Amino acid sequence: MSFLKKHLTRLLILASALSVSAFVGIDFLSMHVPDPIYPNPCQKLQLSDYFKPLAGTAGDTDVYIFEGDQAGATVLILGGTHANEPAGHIAAVSLMENIEVDAGRLIILPRANNSGFTHNDPQEGNPQRFMIKTRRGERWFRYGSRYTNSIDQWPDPDVYEHQPSGQHLSGSETRNLNRSYPGSPDGNLTEKIGYAIMQLLKQEHVDLAFDLHEASLEYPVINAVVAHQLAFDLAAEVVMTLQMEDILFNLEPSPVDFHGLSHREWGDALGIPVILMESANPLQGRYHGKVTPDIIVTGKDKYNLQAAKSGLIEVNYPADGIPLNLRVARHLSGLATTFDIWNSSHQDDQIIVKNIPSYSEMITNGLGVYLK
């Protein structure tokens, strides 16, 4: 009794802390439930099929292979390298739920860094999920983090030294998949994911590869196509073709001395032409106002607009915002145009993909029409 009396306040504080922990813990754990994907007929593998030690870890992820009746080129598309860049993930999902491949093979990883989908970046106040209206009703998707979950890879070093280049980046970048390539079989989880993707590229003899991203509005490389030198001519033609359709992309060469990125290391190590595409995510960056899941979908935000009027951001930001369907449409039109141009110069090694939603269709009909 006297013990209770003496420690009552402490016990109450401890009990409150435990209750909050349990309540919040359940909320955090709910992020581990994957948002459903309903792909068209295809073969489903795991990334660990290309690198066994990844099996059973948070880094393992679904790999979907769409194979045409005719032989042709093998193309890899990565969505969800950064789980807080939803246009990349949703573009991959909308492809998977609509396409049919006639020639060649299309390999899609909609959640390249699966662990990144299971948490949010601290201090950003981001939502855990957002909703898209489809013909069947509302469908939910996770809004995750740029990084591998600290639960799966911790602690960060003070400084991340990229291997083998020796390049130094801040410690948290050790959990950034798009700084991890070529990866390492003995490295941390993110480096193992990077290594497994390199193995996939190698074992599947990929001819052309894409990595779909978004960027903050103040970031100079935005609404852009970043191309390894092996893909630069192809990317230049894509940008010019899209320009004629009033879909504007900036063309950026992959920096030769910036290591760990897909568009640098995949090309250097495997001789594959690589293209990375960036759209503009109004919830990334530092200028946006109050955080709601709606900003992700509508792309509307008053402080982004104010920043745009003051010339602080790098894209044209209209009062109607930059909605998700527009950002996804940009990615899909970039992919479709690249396939067309590739096919015109690779008659014996084509990639023919039917039913990719066109730019104008997606803008007119909305994104939900192309999601099951």
Add this chain to the structure above:
Amino acid sequence: MNAELLVLIAMMALFAIAVFIGKYPIGISLALASIAGALLSGFGVPFRHLVEGSISYLDPILIIVTAMIFMEIIKETGALGETSRLIVRYFHAYPFLFLTAITFFIMIPGMLTGLSTASVLTTGAVVAPALIAYGIPKVKTGSIIAMAALYGMIAPPINVPAMIIGGGVDMPFIGFELPLLFATVPLALFTTYFIARPHVSRGVRSEVLEKISALTQDIHRARLFLPVLVLVLLMSLSRLIPNDLTSLGLPLIFVISSLAAFRSGRDFNYWKVAQSAIKKAMPVMGILVGIGMFIQILSLSGVRGFLIVNIVQIPSYWIYVAIAVSLPLFGAISSYGASYVLGVPFLLALLGRNEIIVASAITLIASLGDMMPPTALAGIFSAQVVDEPNYFRILKVCIPYIVITAFYGVMMIIGANWFAKYLIV
């Protein structure tokens, strides 16, 4: 009135009431202000956001607590006193060399870890008795340690704020060595000399030596320095040969070094020393938890966007004033946070000037946040190291040097392209 401005005013007001009228600890006051901000913004009490924000600084908290335990242990064994005695013995006749050696010595852990507290709690604690014995008052000793620790945190090879800014604009941490040396070394030496100069006179030196010799006569020196050697070795290994074996992380390095102190000098009780160290570090740990929540709610409520858009769009030359004022003030919450939240937009607003020089200067100015209340990590720990109960006395001595540092940083930004000709190789 703008909704975000109202929320900001309410959060600041509640924080001030909780601290000054309610007499709550700063960490608790920050948590209360965060809850108020969330309620006013229509988010209710968002437990998930409060916990997510509070965990942001888990790693620095672990470093602080383990470094604090290490510092208390080497104080107990006598290693601190003996180091001071050696520094005084070999350098006491040459004040210029003495102060130069001490300044670089304080800076080293910050240079290796990118944390000012690492400098304050390790080499800062080691040299404090030497400086005091040399005749420098304890408040000024604390000021020298705090300022040198700030410059150490920014000096190469490791500058975490620069890496954070680089991460926001895809700029690798390459080519920063000379600009960062230029940003820190002249200021560090200038600050130490000017704070210490009135107290460095020839008369006291032999007395100093006698006074400090008496502290540690009966201890075996090789064993005594084992924990410090282990610390230096492990820290260096993790930098020189970074791999799974050597990259232990600072908390584990401090724990291993603390264990190496067993029977190295005067006897001590690990349990009691650890308890006392955690008790000393508790307020700062609480502040870091509260700050994490505070920033999370600033972002969630849109106050962060409101603040940044209005600060960064300041026209023309006022941007330099904004940099000199807002970075240290925001750094009061966290210098890393200031680099993350404000450093990137400022760098982008200044495109056209050499980015490496601008980023180096921004980090120099942001580091001043570690001296600003309420967190004032470098200042508060320096006060503890010299047993000064009132941290504001240390801040008062540092104010002219803080202003000079901000001015120096702004000059670097203004002349970035000119400096780049000489500093970027």
